[in-house]
Amino acid sequence: xxxxxxxxxxxxxxxxxxxxxxxxxxxxxxxxxxxxxxxxxxxxxxxxxxxxxxxxxxxxxxxxxxxxxxxxxxxxxxxxxxxxxxxxxxxxxxxxxxxxxxxxxxxxxxxxxxxxxxxxxxxxxxxxxxxxxxxxxxxxxxxxxxxxxxxxxxxxxxxxxxxxxxxxxxxxxxxxxxxxxxxxxxxxxxxxxxxxxxxx
Numbered sequence: 001x002x003x004x005x006x007x008x009x010x011x012x013x014x015x016x017x018x019x020x021x022x023x024x025x026x027x028x029x030x031x032x033x034x035x036x037x038x039x040x041x042x043x044x045x046x047x048x049x050x051x052x053x054x055x056x057x058x059x060x061x062x063x064x065x066x067x068x069x070x071x072x073x074x075x076x077x078x079x080x081x082x083x084x085x086x087x088x089x090x091x092x093x094x095x096x097x098x099x100x101x102x103x104x105x106x107x108x109x110x111x112x113x114x115x116x117x118x119x120x121x122x123x124x125x126x127x128x129x130x131x132x133x134x135x136x137x138x139x140x141x142x143x144x145x146x147x148x149x150x151x152x153x154x155x156x157x158x159x160x161x162x163x164x165x166x167x168x169x170x171x172x173x174x175x176x177x178x179x180x181x182x183x184x185x186x187x188x189x190x191x192x193x194x195x196x197x198x199x200x
Contacts, residue, residue, distance in 0.1 A: 002115055004057055022053045022119060026183045029053070029123070030176055040131040041094045041103060043086045043112070049127075050113055050120040058115065065114045074152055076111035085110045097135075097169075100128050101162050105154045122182040130173045139182045141168040 008014040029035065029052055038045040051062030064083065069076050077085050089106050093099045104125045111117050126136040142164055150160035172178045 002058065005059065006057060018054075018057055021056055022116070023180075023183055025053045025056070026119070026123070026180065027176070030179050035123075035127055038127075040128045041092075041100075042090055043107075045127065046107070046112070046120060046124045049123050050116055053120060054116050060114050061116075062113075064112050067114065069111060069114070072152075077109055082110055082112060086112060094128055094132055097129075097133060097166060098162060100125070100132060101165060102158060103128070105151075105158050105161065108151060109155050119183055123179075126179065126182060129169075134173060135169045135171055136173050136178060137165055137168050137182065138170045138172070138178050139168065139184070 002014065004014060004018075006014070006017060008017060029049065034052060035045055035048060038048060047062040054061045064086070066079060068078055085106070089103060089110060092103045092106065094103055104121065107121055107124070108117070113120065122137075122139070129135050129137065146164055147161070150164055154161045170178060
C-alpha cells in the first residue's frame with residue numbers, strides 16, 4: 001500500500017481512484033499539448049509526464065525511486081545504477097523505429113518511478129515515435145500476453161517486442177482515441193477496471 005495524498009488505506013480503492021484521476025490528467029496532457037514542445041526521448045520529459053499524471057495522488061511524482069522493485073521474477077534496475085542508466089538512455093539514438101524501441105526497452109528496465117511507469121512510459125514512447133517517424137502505436141492491436149512475455153525477454157532479445165509494436169503502428173498521430181488506448185492498455189495489464197472516456 002503506497003502512501004498517498006488522498007488518505008486512502010486500501011489498495012483496491014487507491015487503484016480505482018488513481019486510474020480515474022490519472023486518466024483525466026492524461027486527457028488534459030493531450031488536449032493542452034503539455035509536452036508538445038518538450039524534447040522527445042529525454043528522461044526530463046518522462047518526468048514531466050509522470051508528475052502531471054500523478055501529482056494529485058503521490059508526493060514522489062517525477063522523482064527517481066529510492067527503493068528496488070520487481071514484477072514477478074523480473075527485477076528492474078537496482079537503485080545504485082539507476083541514475084547512470086538514465087543518463088545513458090538520454091544519449092541513446094532514436095532516429096528510426098528499431099532505435100526507439102531499444103530506448104523504450106532500456107527505460108522499462110530502468111523503471112525510474114515508484115509507481116505509474118507503464119502509463120507514463122507509453123506516452124513518452126508515442127511522443128518519440130510521433131516526432132521522429134510520424135507514427136504512434138495503436139495499443140489495442142497489441143496482444144496482452146504476447147506483450148508481457150516479449151517485454152520480459154526484451155533486455156536479452158528485443159526482436160519479439162519490435163515485431164509486436166511494428167505491426168501496431170499507425171499514422172493517426174493526432175487521434176485522442178488512439179492515444180487513450182495506450183492508457184487503457186496499461187490498466188488492462190495491471191488488472192484495473194477501465195472507464196470509458198464519458199465516465200471520467
